[in-house]
Amino acid sequence: MEIQIISFGKISEFIAHQKIEISDIRNTDELKAYLETSFPLLSNMKYKLSLNKDIVQENTAISNQDTVGIMPPFSGG
Amino acid sequence: MEIQIISFGKISEFIAHQKIEISDIRNTDELKAYLETSFPLLSNMKYKLSLNKDIVQENTAISNQDTVGIMPPFSGG
Amino acid sequence: MERKVKNIFIDGRIEPAFIAESISKHSVKTTIGGHSIFMGQVRKDEIEGKLVAAIEYTAYQELALEKMHQIREDIFQKYPLHCMHVYHSLGTIKAGEICLFVFTSSTRRKPAIDACAEIVERLKAELPIWGKEIFEDDTHQWKENS
């Protein structure tokens, strides 16, 4: 299946928005492991994922055409 | 001796600013008793005295030409 | 120790434009990260069937400014503030108009927020200011802070 990756803040400097084709990834935990292998800088950082319009709090199933956001710690205000 | 009485808020409606001549009043406790006798409405109210530029917290000696303020509860803000 | 007692009293209502101007003046103070403001607005309260049209404020000004000076010194001792401004109206302030403006600024947000709240509490409890609620039929009653 295909998912859309979007990235923010510091992370947007080394992960561009992109569509990725994933075959054996079914949930956000598996996606995290995949991302940290593909983008080693990510494994040393604090970050959260969003899935469509929700922040991921626990491991969640991913479906075709989902949008996953990769978000470093917030610094608004 | 002579002291100046000034009044505020609700109390200014029944005690006008005035100079009073007092002979046997030496301190603020005695003045309170005198004021409550002279202005009976005062004895049913909460109020504080000021002596010159301080709010009276405890019984304080009064001197000739002092200014005593009679103040109902504050309602600023 | 400086002994300059600042005036806090303004004749009549406090204008939003005055507040904006006060905010603007802080843009040159670039160590400030957070500003906290409290404003008191006159309410059209209904009391025994009558509506409050305005509050007429009077004060024992000398004493109030002296007391406010102490509060200011206490607050600057207690909180790392860059700025603190307090304005209170005197005279007749109509319902919907602003009668109190407290403005604090600090590097990080918490001191400004905490100091602003504490100033409002102390000001209401300690400053000799009185509000006369004037009803629409021109009768009145004296306000009391709870």
Next chain:
Amino acid sequence: MERKVKNIFIDGRIEPAFIAESISKHSVKTTIGGHSIFMGQVRKDEIEGKLVAAIEYTAYQELALEKMHQIREDIFQKYPLHCMHVYHSLGTIKAGEICLFVFTSSTRRKPAIDACAEIVERLKAELPIWGKEIFEDDTHQWKENS
């Protein structure tokens, strides 16, 4: 239950005149007795010998507005507020300029003050917004809320 998600984002700095206008609009709401405002201002921090000239704010807007909507509903549940307004800048905000404006109003002072402080805390912790500190020499670092 209303599902209108309000926009909180403003391009560029928040002008004091905008704040004044926002205050003015509340004069017709005569059950309001207290207003609380928090403003965030960009600091010219010195970091390893370099001065911050500006912060460039970006956000995951869709998610941020959704989250802010939840915060708004929680706050209205918890506090008896008449009004709540939140504005956050996007884009480049220079040191000394205002990038955040939170404004709450209630009949008595305490709900407005407490709600305003809580909104600021939650907004900083929960909204996907990022600040890039741009130094005077055009290098940058990403801010992190503590």
